Amino acid sequence: MSRFFIFLISLSFFYFSSAQERCSTDEYLDILYSQFPEYKNEREKVNLETKKWIESNYIQNSKSIITIPVVVHVVWNTNTENISDQQIFSQIDVLNADYRRTNIDAIMTPSVWQGIAADTEIEFCLASVDPNGAFTNGITRTQTSQTSFSIQTNAMKSTSSGGIDPWDQDKYLNIWVCDLSGGILGYATPPSNFNNPYDGVVVGYRYFGTMGTVQAPYNKGRTCTHEVGHWLNLDHTWGSGTCGNDNVNDTPLQEEANYSCPAFPHNANSCGTSNSNGDMFMNYMDYTNDGCMNLFTQGQKARMTAAINQYRPNLLNHNLCNTTPPPPSWNCVNGNCIDPLNGNGTYTDLSVCQANCFCAATNPPIYENFQSGIPSWTIINNDGSDTWEWTNSAGYNSNSSIYINNAEYPANGEYDDFILPTVDLTSYSSIYLTFDYAYSLWTNPASSQNWSDTLIIFVSDDCGNTWQNVWEKAGLNLTTTSPAYNPFNWFPSGNSDWTSIVIDLSQYTNQDDFAIKFRNVNQYENNLFIDNINLWDNNTSTNIENFENKKLVKVIDVLGRENSKKSNSVYLYLYDDNSVEKKVIID
Numbered sequence: 001m002s003r004f005f006i007f008l009i010s011l012s013f014f015y016f017s018s019a020q021e022r023c024s025t026d027e028y029l030d031i032l033y034s035q036f037p038e039y040k041n042e043r044e045k046v047n048l049e050t051k052k053w054i055e056s057n058y059i060q061n062s063k064s065i066i067t068i069p070v071v072v073h074v075v076w077n078t079n080t081e082n083i084s085d086q087q088i089f090s091q092i093d094v095l096n097a098d099y100r101r102t103n104i105d106a107i108m109t110p111s112v113w114q115g116i117a118a119d120t121e122i123e124f125c126l127a128s129v130d131p132n133g134a135f136t137n138g139i140t141r142t143q144t145s146q147t148s149f150s151i152q153t154n155a156m157k158s159t160s161s162g163g164i165d166p167w168d169q170d171k172y173l174n175i176w177v178c179d180l181s182g183g184i185l186g187y188a189t190p191p192s193n194f195n196n197p198y199d200g201v202v203v204g205y206r207y208f209g210t211m212g213t214v215q216a217p218y219n220k221g222r223t224c225t226h227e228v229g230h231w232l233n234l235d236h237t238w239g240s241g242t243c244g245n246d247n248v249n250d251t252p253l254q255e256e257a258n259y260s261c262p263a264f265p266h267n268a269n270s271c272g273t274s275n276s277n278g279d280m281f282m283n284y285m286d287y288t289n290d291g292c293m294n295l296f297t298q299g300q301k302a303r304m305t306a307a308i309n310q311y312r313p314n315l316l317n318h319n320l321c322n323t324t325p326p327p328p329s330w331n332c333v334n335g336n337c338i339d340p341l342n343g344n345g346t347y348t349d350l351s352v353c354q355a356n357c358f359c360a361a362t363n364p365p366i367y368e369n370f371q372s373g374i375p376s377w378t379i380i381n382n383d384g385s386d387t388w389e390w391t392n393s394a395g396y397n398s399n400s401s402i403y404i405n406n407a408e409y410p411a412n413g414e415y416d417d418f419i420l421p422t423v424d425l426t427s428y429s430s431i432y433l434t435f436d437y438a439y440s441l442w443t444n445p446a447s448s449q450n451w452s453d454t455l456i457i458f459v460s461d462d463c464g465n466t467w468q469n470v471w472e473k474a475g476l477n478l479t480t481t482s483p484a485y486n487p488f489n490w491f492p493s494g495n496s497d498w499t500s501i502v503i504d505l506s507q508y509t510n511q512d513d514f515a516i517k518f519r520n521v522n523q524y525e526n527n528l529f530i531d532n533i534n535l536w537d538n539n540t541s542t543n544i545e546n547f548e549n550k551k552l553v554k555v556i557d558v559l560g561r562e563n564s565k566k567s568n569s570v571y572l573y574l575y576d577d578n579s580v581e582k583k584v585i586i587d
Contacts, residue, residue: 006340022257025190062148067208068308069138070125076205077147086389088209095212105235107293108282112278117296122232126321131167134461150180151182157198172320173200173396175203177204178202188202191233193311200231207377212393229296230302232308233303235474248287250299252279259289261281262279280295281296363423369531374418375392380418386408389403389404396500407489408523412524418518420533424512426509430537431536432505432535432536437455437501438499441484442486454475454516457517459515459516
């Protein structure tokens with residue numbers, strides 16, 4: 001069940017949108033024309049060639065779906081710019097909805113244009129095979145020293161300049177996501193017969209997808225919808241000039257770009273016409289807010305279909321999408337492995353296993369602070385809906401963690417698991433699981449509803465064949481905040497919203513195929529965050545001489561007696577950024 005909020009739209013949105021350059025494709029083309037005069041010559045031929053192809057070859061309702069393989073190159077300098085896989089998936093979903101006209105706001109198209117609103121019969125998928133024939137998730141990630149990128153240099157498209165080189169531009173739609181300077185939302189390279197080394201689409205990380213880092217009013221993925229339209233040979237609806245020509249017959253003449261979200265009809269009878277319907281400001285190729293856009297036309301569909309057939313023909317026949325990697329094999333002591341893939345649902349190992357995957361393939365310690373995203377752990381998403389994802393907006397002693405969006409989960413009672421790598425504990429005398437978590441209820445616990453999300457820790461000593469519950473909290477007992485409930489989509493605001501957990505698992509130290517599973521059970525409440533997962537033995541040594549400003553600590557009770565010689569425990573939390581946190585427990 002999702003909770004919906006109603007926000008008042010303030011004038012600040014108008015100021016924000018006016019300060020942004022919705023699209024810089026026209027400016028970008030001027031730069032390319034100066035660098036490559038032959039590209040300009042080829043582009044001048046495109047309109048005539050496109051018109052001829054449509055007249056000779058185009059069938060309006062061919063019922064033939066074209067699927068375009070996409071690779072998303074995330075080029076990041078700060079953790080915030082390193083957007084999550086889930087944010088990327090949300091953008092692919094938007095592209096498919098917008099280009100197939102399954103977008104939920106299609107009903108907002110004015111009735112006068114409903115008849116020409118088009119299902120373009122174009123779909124998009126993240127590539128499953130890379131240019132070398134290896135299996136991939138269609139996402140690359142490149143850390144850069146560049147703090148931002150500009151259209152003048154195209155540096156994000158070059159490995160030698162701090163970005164990453166494109167994949168074969170004849171076979172893939174390359175999309176670079178990065179921090180764009182100058183308030184630019186995105187730009188693209190329209191097609192031609194010129195072999196353009198910079199072919200592709202660029203979108204700022206704040207405007208890509210529908211979640212994570214996106215910022216209103218460009219938070220519904222329509223920047224990418226717009227730029228891919230340019231990549232498929234669509235012009236702006238005003239023809240990039242006053243009452244210009246966009247080379248599409250069924251889009252009305254338009255004097256200039258539209259911003260914000262006008263009311264229909266808008267600019268009636270502009271450009272000296274008697275068009276009482278005014279501008280088609282809700283067209284994806286205008287400049288209005290994301291929430292105002294909702295259609296391509298049949299004429300635009302014809303132009304995009306022509307572009308693919310004439311200038312991007314390798315997109316018509318390929319095996320770069322939905323190619324299934326060879327099934328991984330799990331080798332365990334007893335022949336079983338963690339949750340064998342014989343049921344329904346989605347099983348996600350965030351890196352593709354192309355060779356044998358061994359259950360007992362590692363030894364403690366395991367340290368994970370999620371600073372670089374989610375590692376290659378198994379995530380089990382039984383209902384195919386929301387599941388564990390990475391965030392760079394909350395963490396304990398950091399800004400990153402793994403979390404699940406219980407606040408907007410669409411079903412009740414569903415569970416989502418993530419499983420740590422299986423470990424061999426036979427050489428250890430003690431073993432501890434430590435982690436930090438943050439959670440707030442949505443509903444006032446004093447109410448009669450008693451909604452209750454649950455976090456459960458399971459362990460397995462037989463390579464996932466059976467599981468034992470070793471820790472569980474739910475409802476008010478799970479909360480870490482004061483007050484215990486926050487009636488909104490909650491994120492931790494600081495370390496005080498977190499708590500630390502230590503679980504002694506030493507009874508399992510004789511096992512060579514030991515596994516740990518975290519499970520969230522949803523019941524319509526609020527978001528759950530987990531950070532700094534450590535699996536380690538308490539005998540890990542460290543050189544005290546390495547610590548500066550050492551002090552002798554004596555523990556004195558209220559009667560003045562020294563308790564330092566009693567049975568005390570010292571826990572050292574070791575993080576993979578080389579930081580150490582020490583906790584002293586007095587028995």
